[in-house]
Amino acid sequence: MLIMLTNAFLIALREIKRNLTRAFLTVLGIIIGVAAVVTMVTLGEGTTAAVKNQISDLGSNLVMVRPGSGFGPRASSAGVPNFTESDVTAIAEQISGVAAIAPVRTASLSTIYLQEARNTSIIGTTVDYFSINKWSLASGRFFTEADARTGEAVAVIGNTVKTELFGSEDPIGKKIRVGQASLQVIGLLKAKGQAGMGDQDDTIVVPLTTMQRRLGGRTSSRDVSQMSISAEDDYNSDLLISEISSLLRQRRNIQSNQDDNFTVFDTRQIAETLSSSTELMTMLLSAVAGVSLLVGGIGIMNIMLVSVTERTREIGIRLAIGATAKEVLWQFLVEALTLSCVGGMIGIGLALVFCQVLAPLIQIPFSFNLEINLIAFAFSAIVGIVFGFAPARRASKLDPIDALRHE
Amino acid sequence: MSTPTSTLIELNNLTKTYGQGSAAFQALKGINLKIDKGEFVSIMGPSGSGKSTLMNLLGCLDRPTTGAYRYEGIAVESLNSVQRSLLRRYALGFIFQGFNLLARTSAIENVELPLLYRGIKRAERHEMARRALAQVGLPDKERNTPAELSGGQQQRVAIARAIVTNPSTLFADEPTGNLDSQTTCEIMELLTQLNSERGITILMVTHEDDVAQYAKRTVRVIDGLIDHDQTHHRIAAQ
Numbered sequence: 182m183l184i185m186l187t188n189a190f191l192i193a194l195r196e197i198k199r200n201l202t203r204a205f206l207t208v209l210g211i212i213i214g215v216a217a218v219v220t221m222v223t224l225g226e227g228t229t230a231a232v233k234n235q236i237s238d239l240g241s242n243l244v245m246v247r248p249g250s251g252f253g254p255r256a257s258s259a260g261v262p263n264f265t266e267s268d269v270t271a272i273a274e275q276i277s278g279v280a281a282i283a284p285v286r287t288a289s290l291s292t293i294y295l296q297e298a299r300n301t302s303i304i305g306t307t308v309d310y311f312s313i314n315k316w317s318l319a320s321g322r323f324f325t326e327a328d329a330r331t332g333e334a335v336a337v338i339g340n341t342v343k344t345e346l347f348g349s350e351d352p353i354g355k356k357i358r359v360g361q362a363s364l365q366v367i368g369l370l371k372a373k374g375q376a377g378m379g380d381q382d383d384t385i386v387v388p389l390t391t392m393q394r395r396l397g398g399r400t401s402s403r404d405v406s407q408m409s410i411s412a413e414d415d416y417n418s419d420l421l422i423s424e425i426s427s428l429l430r431q432r433r434n435i436q437s438n439q440d441d442n443f444t445v446f447d448t449r450q451i452a453e454t455l456s457s458s459t460e461l462m463t464m465l466l467s468a469v470a471g472v473s474l475l476v477g478g479i480g481i482m483n484i485m486l487v488s489v490t491e492r493t494r495e496i497g498i499r500l501a502i503g504a505t506a507k508e509v510l511w512q513f514l515v516e517a518l519t520l521s522c523v524g525g526m527i528g529i530g531l532a533l534v535f536c537q538v539l540a541p542l543i544q545i546p547f548s549f550n551l552e553i554n555l556i557a558f559a560f561s562a563i564v565g566i567v568f569g570f571a572p573a574r575r576a577s578k579l580d581p582i583d584a585l586r587h588e
Numbered sequence: 589m590s591t592p593t594s595t596l597i598e599l600n601n602l603t604k605t606y607g608q609g610s611a612a613f614q615a616l617k618g619i620n621l622k623i624d625k626g627e628f629v630s631i632m633g634p635s636g637s638g639k640s641t642l643m644n645l646l647g648c649l650d651r652p653t654t655g656a657y658r659y660e661g662i663a664v665e666s667l668n669s670v671q672r673s674l675l676r677r678y679a680l681g682f683i684f685q686g687f688n689l690l691a692r693t694s695a696i697e698n699v700e701l702p703l704l705y706r707g708i709k710r711a712e713r714h715e716m717a718r719r720a721l722a723q724v725g726l727p728d729k730e731r732n733t734p735a736e737l738s739g740g741q742q743q744r745v746a747i748a749r750a751i752v753t754n755p756s757t758l759f760a761d762e763p764t765g766n767l768d769s770q771t772t773c774e775i776m777e778l779l780t781q782l783n784s785e786r787g788i789t790i791l792m793v794t795h796e797d798d799v800a801q802y803a804k805r806t807v808r809v810i811d812g813l814i815d816h817d818q819t820h821h822r823i824a825a826q
């Protein structure tokens with residue numbers, strides 16, 4: 182038995198060498214299929230993981246209020262009035278279940294430090310903003326109530342801003358020019374990363390009063406473009422949202438036959454939207470990958486079927502000079518297995534290289550998924566065996582002369 | 589192979605029908621034949637008379653429709669496919685009318701092929717194959733593939749492959765069909781030598797009378813039946 186196996190292996194290797202082009206094409210089909218599937222699925226899963234991380238970074242009890250309708254990529258707020266600071270106070274005072282609320286005003290301004298300049302989105306808000314949005318400090322401090330009251334010229338910067346403007350320099354205590362004002366950097370936020378919702382670290386947070394007084398002035402009392410709310414731990418999401426909505430409808434004088442001109446949503450809804458879109462993406466990627474696996478499989482099938490006549494005749498020769506059907510079968514099985522395993526391994530290796538290179542580029546974590554690797558590998562092995570082995574099986578059952586006469 | 593007169597092959601009313609129904613064609617219509625160990629028999633007959641069909645049955649490459657085939661007393665019909673493979677491997681050598689060499693495989697590897705299934709070690713295998721190729725007059729074509737060999741050279745590789753295992757019985761279907769008279773002579777001398785020195789029983793199909801003369805006995809097949817069977821003295825032995 183062992184002698185037969187080593188013999189089969191020997192003959193199979195000889196055969197691979199003899200039919201190098203055919204072997205190469207077969208292996209290529211497997212490589213392409215496996216590499217495509219493993220790459221697509223690994224990247225898809227990485228994206229999903231990245232989005233999930235970010236959602237959990239948001240915290241489970243964050244509620245946001247924005248003018249206009251919708252949130253995420255389909256949001257539109259053109260021509261819709263902002264909120265006022267008294268809206269913020271009203272929500273804080275009248276709605277139970279609100280633990281903290283922070284008004285947010287945004288502006289995009291040029292930011293300069295020494296020679297370095299860039300446009301950054303500036304957020305004017307209150308102290309609670311940091312805890313509501315789960316920001317923590319890498320160094321320095323947040324601004325205080327006192328800073329906010331007097332509109333101090335202070336700023337807390339995100340990690341991207343630090344990297345772009347300061348490089349490896351310590352930013353704390355340095356002065357940066359934001360729009361027309363000069364602000365002192367007092368804190369550096371710990372990086373949150375990105376994906377799904379853009380670069381959250383590309384931000385500068387200042388007291389709302391500082392923004393109103395120093396950065397571009399106050400043009401209207403309706404200057405709150407967003408409200409961030411953290412709900413009590415045991416809040417009822419639907420109830421809270423409907424309470425906030427009806428209060429705002431009343432304050433914004435919306436008639437009962439008119440739609441809301443603002444949107445209240447919490448992280449659960451963000452999570453649902455994002456995960457449904459990443460699921461869609463993963464599905465699309467998987468479909469593309471599945472097609473390439475199929476194409477690879479058809480390629481293999483083609484090559485194998487084209488060579489059936491030759492293989493059958495060859496089997497006839499081997500049987501005629503005294504090989505048993507079993508020996509011939511082992512030879513073909515070993516050949517098919519060797520080719521598909523080599524192809525599968527190269528495919529997986531290639532996919533891992535792709536993923537290692539691509540994952541950092543599109544800023545998602547690289548996660549090795551054993552399951553999909555095994556599935557892709559098994560699929561390639563099965564395709565190789567079915568199409569390489571099945572014709573051989575049929576031929577080996579023939580009388581030698583019939584196999585020799587095959588055409 | 590102790591007694592020179594012991595029976596090696598015995599055919600009893602052997603028939604072979606190709607196809608089925610209205611397309612059926614009876615290529616052999618009842619062959620009765622007895623061949624002793626150590627004989628050298630030539631089989632002659634017009635094209636399409638059933639010579640190759642008979643050889644394929646004798647070489648265990650095909651199965652008869654009816655009738656009995658005994659090889660060394662063994663009823664070949666009762667053997668299973670593995671047993672028939674082993675009979676071919678250890679006892680029979682076959683030279684095909686159409687060569688049947690492995691494509692894209694060098695002459696020496698083709699000749700080595702049957703030894704591979706006998707489990708013979710690499711070095712020995714190589715040595716045996718070289719010797720066989722030298723015997724058929726192709727010592728310098730070891731590395732050539734069939735596509736790089738002439739028809740006659742391919743035929744000689746096929747002969748080398750059949751004799752390399754030193755079989756008890758050699759079936760040769762027109763082994764000199766593609767050879768010039770000089771090479772034919774050499775090959776026939778080789779076969780005669782194998783027959784007389786190693787005691788290999790040889791059955792050979794041929795169309796040429798002077799080739800048939802090398803054998804001690806000629807069987808003539810016409811239309812699927814043995815027409816006559818005659819033992820004679822070798823005239824062209826020298």
Ligand SMILES: Nc1ncnc2c1ncn2[C@@H]1O[C@H](COP(=O)(O)OP(=O)(O)OP(=O)(O)O)[C@@H](O)[C@H]1O
Pocket residue numbers: 586606607613615633634635636637638639640641642685
């Ligand atoms: N596989 C087959 N299917 C149907 N008919 C066949 C088959 N093989 C051979 N025959 C027929 O059987 C008859 C005998 O064929 P065979 O090959 O034995 O002839 P032969 O005596 O060897 O002829 P040649 O001298 O030309 O080689 C022929 O009429 C041929 O057409």
Ligand SMILES: [Mg+2]
Pocket residue numbers: 639640641685761
């Ligand atoms: Mg013939």
